[in-house]
Amino acid sequence: MKARYWTVLCVAALFALSGSAVRAQDEGNGHGHGHGHDKDKHRDKDYHSRYDDHDRGEMRSWYHDHEDRDDLPPGLAKRDRLPPGLERQLVVRGTLPRGLRGRIEPIPDDLERRLPPPPPDYEHVAIGGHIVLMNRRTFFVLDIFHAERD
Numbered sequence: 001m002k003a004r005y006w007t008v009l010c011v012a013a014l015f016a017l018s019g020s021a022v023r024a025q026d027e028g029n030g031h032g033h034g035h036g037h038d039k040d041k042h043r044d045k046d047y048h049s050r051y052d053d054h055d056r057g058e059m060r061s062w063y064h065d066h067e068d069r070d071d072l073p074p075g076l077a078k079r080d081r082l083p084p085g086l087e088r089q090l091v092v093r094g095t096l097p098r099g100l101r102g103r104i105e106p107i108p109d110d111l112e113r114r115l116p117p118p119p120p121d122y123e124h125v126a127i128g129g130h131i132v133l134m135n136r137r138t139f140f141v142l143d144i145f146h147a148e149r150d
Contacts, residue, residue, distance in 0.1 A: 050143040051133065058114040059131055063147045075105030075126030076147060082128030090130060096139040103127050104134075 051059070066072050074080060082090065082103070089097045096104075105126040115124055123136050131145040 051145055055115055056145055059111065059145045062111045062114060073105065073108050076129060080128055086128065090127065090144060092141055092144055094141055096134060096141055100127055101139060107131060
């Protein structure tokens with residue numbers, strides 16, 4: 001009787017453990033339950049959170065309209081250009097170095113109105129002749145528009 005009890009107990013434990021392992025595998029990627037496409041959704045959100053061709057065209061147009069009149073605001077004027085060493089530190093999908101954080105300027109309201117609203121916790125800022133889409137808390141640079149080059 002004792003041997004039969006242990007055999008039944010072991011078989012039941014084996015079934016219980018194998019069933020939970022199968023459920024854990026299925027939950028990892030959704031497998032038809034509407035949960036497997038989260039990675040694509042976040043990738044698409046990241047793509048739409050960056051400057052697209054229309055946004056770049058709006059910035060280019062605004063910049064060229066103001067460039068001729070020499071009325072560019074701080075951060076976008078020619079006198080505010082970054083030295084080559086600091087320029088190399090301003091990279092997409094990187095963190096803004098401390099040396100550049102003191103050069104952050106707000107972009108003009110009329111330019112801000114031309115651009116789509118930034119994602120939560122992000123803002124459009126001007127840094128040394130560039131318009132940067134940056135996280136205001138972590139200083140993560142999501143995208144950059146190089147005013148003179150683009």
